[in-house]
Amino acid sequence: MNPTFPYRSNYRILGKIGQGQFGQVYFALRRHRGDFVALKNLGPGFPTNRFLREFAYLVSLRHPNIVACQAIEYHAKGRYLVMDYCEGGTLRNLMESSDQLSLETSLKLVTDILAGLEQAHQHKIIHCDIKPENILLSLTPQGWTAKITDFGISRLSQESLNLPPGSGYTGSPAYMAPERFYGKYSYGCDLYSVGIILYELILGERPFSGLPSDLMLAHLNQRIFVPDRVAEPLKAILLKALEKLPQRRFSSAKEMLDKVALAKTEVCPSPVYCLIALPLDSPLITPEIKLLNQVSFSQKISHLEVNNNNIYVGIDKQLTCLNYDDSSLTGLPNHQQEISFNEPIKTFEIRPQGCFILTKRKTTGTAQYSLYCYPNQAVLNSSLVAQILPPFESPQFLSSLDIQGKWLAVISTKNNHKMTGQFQVFNLPHLSIVHAPNICPIPSQLIALDHRYGLALFPRNSQGNKRTFLYLFNRRGRFLKGFSLPLLLSSLTPNPSNHYELFGMEDIEPHYGILIKLKPLKVTRIALDFMPKFIIAQDWGYGLANDKGTLLLLDRDGQKLSQIELSLSITAMTGFGEFNLLIASWSRKTAQLFTLDLRSYLVLNDD
Structure with missing residues (x-):
């Protein structure tokens, strides 16, 4: 009841x-x-x-x-x-990504499915609807673990359940064994479905396609064709798993599992660490970049931000503001003004109140941090820069501003204690503490997600157990319940369109891009053929670049749009407007700024 x-x-x-x-x-x-x-x-x-x-x-x-x-x-x-809950999504999600799974990964996923089926068959349960949509993925440091779900139309074996002929069928015609179309069930039905999945993983398409009626006729009458490029051990497995008569297929999931495991040792004889096969010949595009007129510096640019008509340039202890007529940043700047600080600039961020600048000065055994705010819509003048956070001494210091610039989260340590620190949230601009300090481990990063919540990252690598713990905190300075991922992530970049979408890189080789969506939780790995030094997040997706000028554009789901060769030595990068990049380069002891319009490179996958 x-x-x-x-x-x-x-x-x-x-x-x-x-x-x-x-x-x-x-x-x-x-x-x-x-x-x-x-x-x-x-x-x-x-x-x-x-x-x-x-x-x-x-x-x-x-x-x-x-x-x-x-x-x-x-x-x-x-x-x-x-x-x-499986944070990796479905096997269908993974198969539909623009990347091709490596052969080793494909075979590992199939062995997972067969291991689960072996357990089900031992309990005399026939799943009856094995397909990529019913295979969920749980994240692991080495890749994914496949898990079978949705036993809603499962049957007991025919020894326990006799179905009348012509009783109809339910399931997915693209993956159904021939006998399923006239109401017969056996363990071989599930193995046939696994054969279709294996075929699709290896070749990128199913053996049969069309409307349900076309699929039924193909499964009943058409022999499968396996191209010669498929290795013989795998070809033999496909031909046997996809026999029309169930008695000619593998006698059990265990038998098919053993054959796939043996084939894996033959076709992948040495350890392969690539989860996703990189494209063999990724086309590189050389775009048209525009040099900002009469803008150059004699030192490397380390920080860049754009706010409406202003470009903020950070170089060592100096902040430079370039003001333009409009947000396209074309023509000559109206003003180029500088402010010098007593300490080097560590970071700066744009908020509704203005540009917040965090400086850092190293001292013996510790460091001194200060936070300043330069107001928006003001002529750059040192007298207008307000010091928000007075000199703050700490061996370790992390901070994050909320997106509205109304509170500041800080973690700091005292007396060279490197394991734990004080977590505080200050209201701005008056710097009042909203809650008594909390003692907590030192995270690698604090991220303000929205005006109410933030996220703290705690990567841990202990005796080969690699995990990152992610804890939410609120604007009142309290940590909420967290969760962990079996990955090492030291930093994440939130997307401005949805701060609950974040992009980062795995800290250990091989390096994969990691796209995390928190609402609901979904984690996607993206194979990269270079290690990015710069990651920018925009409404359209993510731009990843290394310091040699290779730029990769991804959409919001991690799909590759374009790979571009800029032929620049990049020192800083930021986005502005809807589809533009501002890039700082260093060459021949001169720093210059370039703009790049991305619109023609963001629609290549629309066909």
Whole structure:
């Protein structure tokens, strides 16, 4: 009997992550433990017997390659299955990325699927709907772990369940074994589906395509064709897994698993660390870049920001402001004015109040930090620069401004204590403390996500266990519940269109770009053929560049748009307007500024 409503749920729903035939799947936080789960909503239209059957199957199938069901949660309009949450998305998401999975990774994912099926078959359960959409991915330091989900139409083996001929079928025709089309079920049905997935992973397409009726005829009558470029051990596996008669296929998931594992040792004899195959010949585009007229400096530019008609240039202890007639930054600057500080500029950021400049001066065993604000719409004048944070001495110091410039989060250490520090949040501009300081470990970065919340990164590499812990904090100076990823990430760049989307790089080789979406949590790896030194985030996506002038453009989902060769020695980079980059270069002891219009390079994947 359902409990009385209303009552406080054990889970806080954070967003919808999927829509199925009988309900939705939600991303949720378990309130008392702080971990993430998936809630599969089974509404009134979902038959009770099927609900109980799926729950019974999932409870009995405890295996690393099967998504576990943890509980049933009732709510006012139905019930949820509480499932493991897999932050890597589905296998379909991974297959549809612009990158091709390496052969080793593809075979590893297939062995995961077969291991999960072996467990299910041992319990006399036939999944009946194996397809990339029903394979979820859990992130690991080495790649992904594949987990089977959605046992909603699963059947017991024919020894336990006799179905009448012509009883119809349910499932996905593109991945269905021939006998499934006339209501027959066997363990071989699942192995046939795995064969289709393996074919698609290796060759980039399924063996059969078309409308459901075309697919049915192809599965029933058409022999598959495996190109000669497929290695013989894999070709033999595909031909056997995709036999029309189930008795000619592998006798069990274990047999197919052993064959795939053996083939992997033959076609990938040495360890391969590439998860995603890089393109063999990435085209490099040489674009037209524009030099800003009469703008040059005798020292390297280390910091760049653009605010409306102003360019802010940071060089050592000097801040230079270039003012233009309009935001296109064309023509000659109206003014070029400088302010000098007593300490080198560490960072500066643009906020509604103006440009906030953090300076750092090293002293014996410690450092001194100061925060200044140069107001917007003012003529650059040292008398207008307000010192927000007086000289602050600390061996280690991290800070982050919220996007509205109303509070400042700071972590600092005392007495050379490198393990823990004081976490404080100050209201600006009066610098009042909103809460007593908290003692916490030293993170690698503080990030202001929006006007209410921030994020702290804590990478840990202990005895080969590589993880990054991410903790939310609020503007009142309190840490909230966090989560961890099996990756080493020391810094992330939020996207201005959605500060809950962040891009970073793995700290250990091989280096992959990591795109994290927090609402709901999804982590995407992007293969790169160079290590970027500069990462800028814009409404359209991300620009990654190294100091030699190679520039890679990615969209908001991490898909590659263009790779550009600038032939510049880059020292700083920022975005401005909708589709422009401002780039600082250093050559022949001269620093110059260039602009690049990206519009023609952001639509190459629209075809």
